[in-house]
Amino acid sequence: xxxxxxxxxVDAESVIRSITPALDLTRHKGQAGKxxxxxxxxxxxxxxxxxAISALKIGADLSHVFCTKDAAPVIKSYSPELIVHPVLxxxxxxxxxxxxFISSKVLAEVDKWMERFDCLVIGPGLGRDPFLLDCVSxxxxxxxxxxxxxxxxxxxxxxxxxxxxxxxxxxxxxxxPNVNEYKRLVEKVLSSEVNDADATQQVLSxxxxxxxxxxxxxxxxxxxxDGDTVKSVSIYGSPRRCGGQGDIxxxxxxxxxxxxxxxxxxxxxxxxLSCKNPAVLGCIAGSAMMRKAASVAFSHKKRSTITGxxxxxxxxxxxxxxxxx
Amino acid sequence: xxxxxxxxxVDAESVIRSITPALDLTRHKGQAGKxxxxxxxxxxxxxxxxxAISALKIGADLSHVFCTKDAAPVIKSYSPELIVHPVLxxxxxxxxxxxxFISSKVLAEVDKWMERFDCLVIGPGLGRDPFLLDCVSxxxxxxxxxxxxxxxxxxxxxxxxxxxxxxxxxxxxxxxPNVNEYKRLVEKVLSSEVNDADATQQVLSxxxxxxxxxxxxxxxxxxxxDGDTVKSVSIYGSPRRCGGQGDIxxxxxxxxxxxxxxxxxxxxxxxxLSCKNPAVLGCIAGSAMMRKAASVAFSHKKRSTITGxxxxxxxxxxxxxxxxx
Numbered sequence: 001x002x003x004x005x006x007x008x009x010v011d012a013e014s015v016i017r018s019i020t021p022a023l024d025l026t027r028h029k030g031q032a033g034k035x036x037x038x039x040x041x042x043x044x045x046x047x048x049x050x051x052a053i054s055a056l057k058i059g060a061d062l063s064h065v066f067c068t069k070d071a072a073p074v075i076k077s078y079s080p081e082l083i084v085h086p087v088l089x090x091x092x093x094x095x096x097x098x099x100x101f102i103s104s105k106v107l108a109e110v111d112k113w114m115e116r117f118d119c120l121v122i123g124p125g126l127g128r129d130p131f132l133l134d135c136v137s138x139x140x141x142x143x144x145x146x147x148x149x150x151x152x153x154x155x156x157x158x159x160x161x162x163x164x165x166x167x168x169x170x171x172x173x174x175x176x177p178n179v180n181e182y183k184r185l186v187e188k189v190l191s192s193e194v195n196d197a198d199a200t201q202q203v204l205s206x207x208x209x210x211x212x213x214x215x216x217x218x219x220x221x222x223x224x225x226d227g228d229t230v231k232s233v234s235i236y237g238s239p240r241r242c243g244g245q246g247d248i249x250x251x252x253x254x255x256x257x258x259x260x261x262x263x264x265x266x267x268x269x270x271x272x273l274s275c276k277n278p279a280v281l282g283c284i285a286g287s288a289m290m291r292k293a294a295s296v297a298f299s300h301k302k303r304s305t306i307t308g309x310x311x312x313x314x315x316x317x318x319x320x321x322x323x324x325x
Numbered sequence: 326x327x328x329x330x331x332x333x334x335v336d337a338e339s340v341i342r343s344i345t346p347a348l349d350l351t352r353h354k355g356q357a358g359k360x361x362x363x364x365x366x367x368x369x370x371x372x373x374x375x376x377a378i379s380a381l382k383i384g385a386d387l388s389h390v391f392c393t394k395d396a397a398p399v400i401k402s403y404s405p406e407l408i409v410h411p412v413l414x415x416x417x418x419x420x421x422x423x424x425x426f427i428s429s430k431v432l433a434e435v436d437k438w439m440e441r442f443d444c445l446v447i448g449p450g451l452g453r454d455p456f457l458l459d460c461v462s463x464x465x466x467x468x469x470x471x472x473x474x475x476x477x478x479x480x481x482x483x484x485x486x487x488x489x490x491x492x493x494x495x496x497x498x499x500x501x502p503n504v505n506e507y508k509r510l511v512e513k514v515l516s517s518e519v520n521d522a523d524a525t526q527q528v529l530s531x532x533x534x535x536x537x538x539x540x541x542x543x544x545x546x547x548x549x550x551d552g553d554t555v556k557s558v559s560i561y562g563s564p565r566r567c568g569g570q571g572d573i574x575x576x577x578x579x580x581x582x583x584x585x586x587x588x589x590x591x592x593x594x595x596x597x598l599s600c601k602n603p604a605v606l607g608c609i610a611g612s613a614m615m616r617k618a619a620s621v622a623f624s625h626k627k628r629s630t631i632t633g634x635x636x637x638x639x640x641x642x643x644x645x646x647x648x649x650x
Contacts, residue, residue, distance in 0.1 A: 023564035023628070025545045028504055032566060059628035062568045073395075077402040080371030081569060081631050315629020324564075324627040 008200055008223075010231040012288030015281055017322045018273050019260040020059075033060035033258045035251065036113065037121045038139060039154070040067025041090060041132065044125030045074040047154060047247045050307055051124045052082050054251035057314040058289065060258075063251075064117070066110055068132070069093075071125070085109065088136075090129040099131060106135045111142060118258035119149045123156020124247045133159045140166050147172065149257050149279065153250040157181045161188050169211030171226070174257065174279050176216040176250055185215075199223060200230045214279035216253065218246065222287040226280050233287040238294035244307030249290045252314070256289070257282025292317040333525055333548075335556040337613030340606055342647045343598050344585040345384075358385035358583045360576065361438065362446045363464060364479070365392025366415060366457065369450030370399040372479060372572045375632055376449040377407050379576035382639040383614065385583075388576075389442070391435055393457070394418070396450070410434065413461075415454040424456060431460045432467065439467055443583035444474045448481020449572045458484045465491045472497065474582050474604065478575040482506045486513050494536030496551070499582065499604050501541045501575055510540075524548060525555045539604035541578065543571065547612040551605050558612040563619035569632030574615045577639070581614070582607025617642040 021032060035055040040048035048071075052063040064083045065075055072086030087109040094102050120143055122136060136159060143150050149172035152160050157177055160166050161184050167173040177185055186194050186202065189209050195202050200223060207215045208227030217223040221234040260281035263271065275281060293313040297305050300313075346357060360380040365373035373396070377388040389408045390400055397411030412434040419427050445468055447461060461484060468475050474497040477485050482502055485491050486509050492498040502510055511519050511527065514534050520527050525548060532540045533552030542548040546559040585603035588596065600606060618638040622630050625638075 020628075025562055025564050027564055027566055029566040029568060029570075056567060056631050057629045059565075061566045073399050076370050076399045079633075080374045080403050081567070081633060082371065083369065083568070085368060315626055318629065319627045324623075 008230045008232045009234055010284055012233050012235060012284050013321045015273070016256070016285045016288060016318070018271060019256060019263045019281055019285060020318070020322045021259055021262065023324050030061050033118050033255050034062040034064075034116055035060045035119055035121065035254045035258070036064040036066060036117045037124055037251070038066050038110075038136060039122070039124040039126040039156070040065055040071035040075050041088070041125060041127035041129065042068060042070040043127055045071045045078075046244060047125030049075050049078045049082070050244045050247035050311065051121050051251035053079055054248045054311055054314060055255050056081055057311055058252055058255045058318060060255045064113065067125075088132055090127070091131040094131055103131075103135050103138065107138050107142065110139050114142060114146050114148060117148055118261070119151065119254040121151045121153065121250045121254045123152055123154035123159075124250060126155035126159075128155055128158060137163060137166055144170050149254075149261065150174070151176060151250050151254045151257065153246055157185070161185050164189060164210060167210065167213050171212050171277070172279060173213040174216060174253055174283060175213060176218065176246065176253065176283075178218045178246060182217050200225075200232070204230050214277065214283055216249075216283040216287060218249070222291070224280055224283040224287065226277050228277070229275065229280065231275075231280065231284055233284055233291065235288060236291040236295040238291075238298035238305065240294070240298050240303070240305045242306050245290065245294060245310065248293070248307065248310055248314070249286055252289050253282050253286030256285035260285070289314065289317060292321070333555045333557045334559055335609055337558050337560060337609050338646045340598070341581070341610045341613060341643070343596060344581060344588045344606055344610060345643070345647045346584055346587065348649050355386050355441075358443050358580050359387040359389075359441055360385045360444055360446065360579045360583070361389040361391060361442045362449055362576070363391045363435075363461060364447070364449040364451040364481070365390055365396035365400050366413070366450060366452035366454065367393060367395040368452055370396045370403075371569060372450030374400050374403045374407070375569045375572035375636065376446050376576035378404055379573045379636055379639060380580050381406055382636055383577055383580045383643060385580045389438065392450075413457055415452070416456040419456055428456075428460050428463070432463050435464050436467055439471050439473060442473055443586070444476060444579035446476045446478065446575045446579045448477050448479040448484075449575060451480035451484075453480055453483060462488060462491055469495050474579075474586065475499070476501060476575050476579045476582065478571055482510070486510050489514060489535060492535065492538050496537050496602070497604060498538040499541060499578055499608060500538060501543065501571065501578065503543050503571060507542050525550075525557070529555050539602065539608055541574075541608040541612060543574070547616070549605055549608040549612065551602050553602070554600065554605065556600075556605065556609055558609055558616065560613060561616040561620040563616075563623035563630065565619070565623050565628065565630045567631050570615065570619065570635065573618070573632065573635055573639070574611055577614050578607050578611030581610035585610070614639065614642060617646070
């Protein structure tokens with residue numbers, strides 16, 4: 001059964017307006033969201049920074065990064081606004097006989113903070129070191145046990161695609177694959193090829209097969225499904241494809257997912273949201289926000305638009321849609 | 326006896342105008358204030374930077390940071406304006422048998438500078454390493470012996486709450502607790518619960534019980550007491566609660582406290598200040614300055630306001646209240 005894309009297009013701006021919390025002087029630090037990014041290694045430092053700073057620019061109160069010891073000073077130096085924990089380890093710095101001990105130490109460091117976080121973003125700049133990925137698998141298991149939502153992107157998707165049980169059946173998990181990551185996911189989970197002619201049906205089947213996790217399939221239109229419903233977001237967008245935009249998206253989805261969860265818990269009787277899955281709502285809002293900021297940045301910077309330019313327009317883009325009073 | 330908050334609201338802008346020194350071409354480097362921040366460890370580097378740069382942006386001439394060896398290169402990289410001393414040590418880098426020696430070395434490094442400072446800010450990004458906190462306890466004792474004012478925030482409050490003798494009876498000490506830090510302080514010192522219905526009386530009792538130190542209780546209104554008087558500052562303010570704002574406040578209070586002390590020493594016969602406690606005056610001015618800068622930043626950046634944005638508006642906010650001629 002083929003479904004017309006137009007039929008699943010959602011009013012994303014109205015979702016943003018519904019879930020974004022009102023601000024007032026009685027609020028205290030942390031209430032607007034505490035986000036942590038798990039990523040950053042010897043090779044990659046930009047991606048976790050982009051994800052973590054985007055969370056703050058959208059309105060989270062605190063943004064942490066858990067990365068390797070090599071990556072920490074660099075990520076710290078990008079911005080004093082982030083809290084950067086140098087706790088992850090890669091194989092090259094760990095002897096075989098120490099692995100068990102180091103792994104439990106890494107876990108303990110992250111666990112100290114776990115319950116305070118409203119959402120984890122797992123994967124930006126994580127790299128593919130086997131020892132590090134083993135530790136991250138454990139972090140994912142602990143997040144599930146604590147009911148902390150997780151947004152998985154980049155090398156986190158590499159990990160999860162090869163170990164789908166890590167997220168399978170966890171309704172608070174979001175996967176945000178690009179074209180290539182989606183292809184691998186479909187091949188691995190559905191044992192089939194990507195079918196662009198029936199994209200909505202396929203993303204629905206994929207999300208259902210992974211037990212109701214939410215998939216945000218990035219593309220010309222972003223497609224979002226939790227196995228129950230499919231939504232598409234096609235507004236705005238930019239033709240510029242500089243690296244790092246996926247990191248903005250993952251950080252944004254994390255904040256909106258947290259806000260959607262608060263909104264649903266508060267059970268506002270005036271809420272006109274038909275969808276009650278915070279993961280889906282977070283993806284809709286994050287997708288629209290990213291697409292709008294990218295479009296505004298492109299109108300200013302054209303071909304020279306880089307990821308930092310887009311981040312600078314997150315605040316204005318949100319303000320245009322949902323003014324803070 | 327319950328006191329109406331309005332009855333203790335102070336004209337903070339007039340305090341700022343009274344204590345801010347006039348500038349003229351005959352002045353030399355250092356006269357407008359030399360501030361030092363004690364803080365910054367492997368985990369935290371943003372907080373001491375925010376406190377130290379805020380002191381400069383308000384008008385101090387020199388701003389130092391004393392931090393651990395790991396934190397120093399990162400804090401230096403945030404700004405060439407700061408003088409960053411890599412002198413503190415955490416347990417992990419010190420062998421048991423070396424502790425006494427290292428501790429006396431740390432003390433000697435700070436002592437070399439102590440008499441030149443007009444105020445210390447103790448706590449931003451200090452962390453909670455026991456060896457490091459022991460060294461900082463000694464730094465506090467030396468500051469008292471030298472009559473150097475101290476503003477204590479963040480992990481410095483954790484230290485002092487558990488060792489109240491460190492500051493008890495020191496009139497040049499300021500504590501700047503947020504909601505949670507205030508709760509711990511009240512429980513520890515007054516052996517009671519926080520009483521919001523009679524907040525002015527409680528902060529008065531607390532300050533008196535700690536022997537006349539000045540408390541700046543941060544909240545929707547900031548409450549300030551030295552055990553003798555209570556003042557509240559409610560003007561301006563912002564609903565944004567991003568982490569780091571407390572660091573701006575502590576750096577600002579340090580500068581204004583130094584200025585108030587100079588002003589009182591000069592015994593200007595035209596001074597119309599009814600309060601003669603420089604710690605209280607510094608808190609009033611610092612609170613109003615922070616609240617105004619936060620409010621101006623929020624009017625520009627709305628939900629995407631981050632701490633760095635607020636710091637950028639410190640100068641304009643002070644200029645609006647008290648123009649440099």
